[in-house]
Amino acid sequence: MARVCSVIATSHSPFLYTPSEEWEPGRTERLKRGGWSTDTPVDSVEENARKEARIKAAFGVLREHLEAAKPDVLLIFGDDQLEQFDFKNFPALSLYIGDAFEGYKISRMIGLPVMPGRKERPKTPETWVKVQSNPEFSHALIRELMTDGFDLAFSNELSDPDEGMGHAFMRPLYYLDPEYRLPMVPFSVNCYFGPQPTGKRCYQLGRAVRAAIERIPLDLNVAVIGSGGLWHLPNYPNSWIDESFDQQILAGIKSGDARKTAEYFDTVQLPYDPASKDSVKLASGGTGILLGVGGGTGETRNWIVAAAVADGQPGTVVDYIPVYASPIGVSFAYWDNP
Numbered sequence: 001m002a003r004v005c006s007v008i009a010t011s012h013s014p015f016l017y018t019p020s021e022e023w024e025p026g027r028t029e030r031l032k033r034g035g036w037s038t039d040t041p042v043d044s045v046e047e048n049a050r051k052e053a054r055i056k057a058a059f060g061v062l063r064e065h066l067e068a069a070k071p072d073v074l075l076i077f078g079d080d081q082l083e084q085f086d087f088k089n090f091p092a093l094s095l096y097i098g099d100a101f102e103g104y105k106i107s108r109m110i111g112l113p114v115m116p117g118r119k120e121r122p123k124t125p126e127t128w129v130k131v132q133s134n135p136e137f138s139h140a141l142i143r144e145l146m147t148d149g150f151d152l153a154f155s156n157e158l159s160d161p162d163e164g165m166g167h168a169f170m171r172p173l174y175y176l177d178p179e180y181r182l183p184m185v186p187f188s189v190n191c192y193f194g195p196q197p198t199g200k201r202c203y204q205l206g207r208a209v210r211a212a213i214e215r216i217p218l219d220l221n222v223a224v225i226g227s228g229g230l231w232h233l234p235n236y237p238n239s240w241i242d243e244s245f246d247q248q249i250l251a252g253i254k255s256g257d258a259r260k261t262a263e264y265f266d267t268v269q270l271p272y273d274p275a276s277k278d279s280v281k282l283a284s285g286g287t288g289i290l291l292g293v294g295g296g297t298g299e300t301r302n303w304i305v306a307a308a309v310a311d312g313q314p315g316t317v318v319d320y321i322p323v324y325a326s327p328i329g330v331s332f333a334y335w336d337n338p
């Protein structure tokens with residue numbers, strides 16, 4: 001039978017892939033688009049360099065953890081930000097079940113998306129990669145989950161092959177599997193655009209995924225990765241980091257109680273003005289339908305799914321680093337005995 005050999009959760013902010021000396025210059029550009037809350041600190045060049053080193057060290061810990069687990073396939077929970085799906089048809093939950101896919105390793109744009117003079121990346125071996133999937137596993141997984149009552153959408157190929165697979169799936173491998181050697185099955189969870197699945201549903205999904213994997217009659221080590229978060233609302237006016245939200249989520253990860261983590265998540269609502277169409281539009285990611293936390297913070301759903309796969313096991317938080325130039329609370333965690 002297949003088995004879960006590793007569970008990991010990681011942020012995937014573009015700041016994790018950009019030299020720290022470029023972090024603060026991006027702030028000027030972002031200010032023009034709404035900017036930060038005035039009480040968001042400005043880190044020195046030296047402090048940002050220390051944070052960059054901690055980020056690299058954290059990815060090193062996760063990479064070692066993953067290598068030690070000897071996975072045969074990666075199942076990555078991430079969110080599509082209008083890369084392959086759009087509002088003509090946006091699935092709440094969708095599994096990629098094709099043979100392979102291509103995509104940019106980090107981003108279509110060089111450096112931070114807000115940096116002046118950004119240029120679209122050419123597709124070269126340094127920037128673009130073909131990734132094998134594992135249809136034998138993904139087909140078995142979707143059958144098991146459908147049988148269990150999860151009515152998943154699926155994709156057999158990318159709808160926009162020129163854009164490539166979304167950043168949430170591609171970026172973690174840049175540090176965790178730099179050769180993009182391991183087959184990967186992307187599982188898309190709508191995190192950004194209301195109405196999104198509740199934390200409770202993400203918890204149920206993670207539990208069901210765990211049980212489904214263990215029913216699949218394939219001799220496979222499956223590593224599960226949750227990609228995104230934690231708190232960041234980059235397009236919000238007066239953007240800020242709610243570090244108490246991040247700490248509550250991380251306390252849940254450390255406790256091993258994924259249900260409670262999901263219940264806390266479902267109590268959170270982004271601030272918005274119901275009388276303002278613009279405010280509702282922003283809080284809903286453009287759909288006008290409000291349900292739960294959206295924006296980058298909504299990617300915390302992918303952590304909840306991962307935590308639920310390892311439910312009952314205390315997770316190890318490798319580090320938590322507020323990157324104020326974004327601003328985002330980035331974090332990294334793994335579960336030892338998933």
Ligand SMILES: [Fe+2]
Pocket residue numbers: 012081167168228296299
């Ligand atoms: Fe993202």
